[in-house]
Amino acid sequence: MNTTMSRNTYVLTTLIAAVTAAGAAAISLSLALPVWAMFIGWIAFYTRGLTLRAAIENLACVGAGLVLGLMATLGLQALSGATTPAVALPIIVFCVAILVVSLRGLPVMSNLLGYFLGLVAWFAAHLEPSLESVGKLFGAGTVGTTAGLVSHTLASRLLRTPARAAH
Incomplete structure (x- = not known):
């Protein structure tokens, strides 16, 4: 691949990620979800797999980490x-x-980083220990994981098309 193509690929991937992140932030705000927690889901997406199946598994690990955080809070109380x-x-x-390690x-559901991302999100949020709080953080994580999947998939598909047309 030549330098111009590399630069174009880099710029296009960056723009797709930025537009997707802005959209995910807007969705999070409209649903009254913490935008920072949306990025927990985005990070979880990129920990492993880069497929729909892996995205679901990674998000499930984040969700389990959130529940473990809730249980830890109740245990402390x-x-x-x-x-x-x-x-x-x-x-x-x-x-x-x-348990987590x-x-x-x-x-299945062996994503150690996903569990820890859920725990970090739980304790960083300082929310009241409830299933509603878990749901709020999980919802934000779902928006982020979806955004990561959309960004990755869209960039992959768009970048394949020009390569085929050039040859």
Whole structure:
């Protein structure tokens, strides 16, 4: 591929990603979802696979990470009466880490980064521990994963077309 084609490919891919990100941000705002959490889903898409199936699996791992974050928060609340945060937090983190790191060996949903992205999103959001909060973050992640898939697929398809026409 010549330098001009490389530059054109680079610019086109960049523009597609920027337009897709702007659209995903607008959708997130219109649905009252946190835009930053939308990018968690976008990052999850690019962790592995770059296919629809992998996107669903990666997003499911993020969702499971969110649920584990919710459970960790509830566990911390339950332990708060029995011990200090300095004791409770390491216990909860140990339990969550043992579970998450163990899940990497599953034949499906083995995306360790996806689980941790879900946990990070949960704790970064500082939302009340509820299924509604999980749903809000998962919804934002879904918008982001979809945007990543659309951006990747559209760029791949558009970039294949000029290459065939040039030859």
